[in-house]
Amino acid sequence: MLRYALRRLLAAIPLLLAVLTLTFVLVETAPGDPADLLIGDRPVSPEVRARITAAYGFDRPAPERYLRWLTAFTLRGEWGWSVSRGRPAQPGSRWARTTASA
Numbered sequence: 001m002l003r004y005a006l007r008r009l010l011a012a013i014p015l016l017l018a019v020l021t022l023t024f025v026l027v028e029t030a031p032g033d034p035a036d037l038l039i040g041d042r043p044v045s046p047e048v049r050a051r052i053t054a055a056y057g058f059d060r061p062a063p064e065r066y067l068r069w070l071t072a073f074t075l076r077g078e079w080g081w082s083v084s085r086g087r088p089a090q091p092g093s094r095w096a097r098t099t100a101s102a
Contacts, residue, residue, distance in 0.1 A: 024069060028065075035056070038052055038056070039052065079091055
């Protein structure tokens with residue numbers, strides 16, 4: 001039984017890597033500039049736009065951003081930054097509050 005569980009766990013690793021890679025590719029190939037989404041309709045100077053681009057790493061090449069994102073996710077458990085909430089993303093936090101209140 002232990003061998004079966006280990007085999008299934010090892011088989012899940014390439015699947016997880018494929019899902020993570022596909023997610024990154026889909027986000028990267030979305031139309032528009034990510035900095036524009038963060039700025040919104042507010043008028044900002046080119047210097048502020050450049051600082052936002054550098055702060056989020058949008059000025060780095062895609063392979064470097066992918067490796068940074070993948071290592072942050074796998075080694076440190078970081079899910080990224082929630083732009084709508086202005087804080088680190090926490091998976092399952094909304095689910096935990098929903099089930100606790102029920």
